[in-house]
Amino acid sequence: MIQYSMPRSFMKLILSAAVAATLAASPVQARDATDRDDTAAIIAALLGLVTLGVLLSGNDDEPSTPYGHVSRPYEPTYPDRPHRPHRVSKYRSLPASCLREYRTQTGRKIMFSSNCLNKNFKYASGLPRTCKRNLVVKNRKGIYVTRRGYQPECLSERGYRATRHY
Known part of the structure; x- marks a missing residue:
């Protein structure tokens, strides 16, 4: 090299x-115009x-x-870790008793009740705000009211799940 x-x-x-x-x-020599x-x-x-x-x-x-070689970023390799059994975290386990079914004008909706989670789930304040929704439903007296809760699909995408025994 x-x-x-x-x-x-x-x-x-x-x-x-x-x-x-x-x-x-x-040196440049002057030539005659007749020179071809x-x-x-x-x-x-x-x-x-x-x-x-x-x-x-x-x-x-x-x-x-410099020195004619190209440097590449360092990519570390990690050894394979042994498979561990899945553990259920109390932080990620929501009480299934807080699942509610609401009938709205657009159809049936299921979500975790915000009031129930605040009473029965220790980490309710840490739930993702992007999953929180407001629904307008008709109560037993026929009056439209707003119910606050969390969408189960959104929570499951973020690692939460409902458990029967909390």
């Missing part, structure tokens, strides 16, 4: 300056420009990092 002590852009600058100085220092050998001079100038372009373009396929 070739290691460079100078950056490529600096080397390209020095090389182009050297080629330009060589072309500028070459200008085609050789034009071809030589074009060949010099093409060579200069090739030298300046360089090879961009090589890595531009």
Whole structure:
């Protein structure tokens, strides 16, 4: 592997300056207008420009990092852990007695009653607020009232579940 002590852009600058100085220092002879050998001079100038372009373009396929290698982020590997039986946490176990069925104008809805959870569940204040809903239902007297509660589907997506024995 070739290691460079100078950056490529600096080397390209020095090389182009050297080629330009060589072309500028070459003697130019005045020719007669009748001399028809200008085609050789034009071809030589074009060949010099093409060579200069090739030298300046360089090879961009090589890595531009120092010392010619690319560093990659460290990805640690962990050994496989033995399978543990699933434990039911009291924090994630909601009392099934707090599940209520409400009949609304749009149909039947089931949710955990907020009042029941506050009385029977120690961690009710830590339940996710995104799962809390208000339902407008008709009570036994025929009056529309608002009931507050939590959607069971939303709570189960976040790791909560209903248990019979709390």
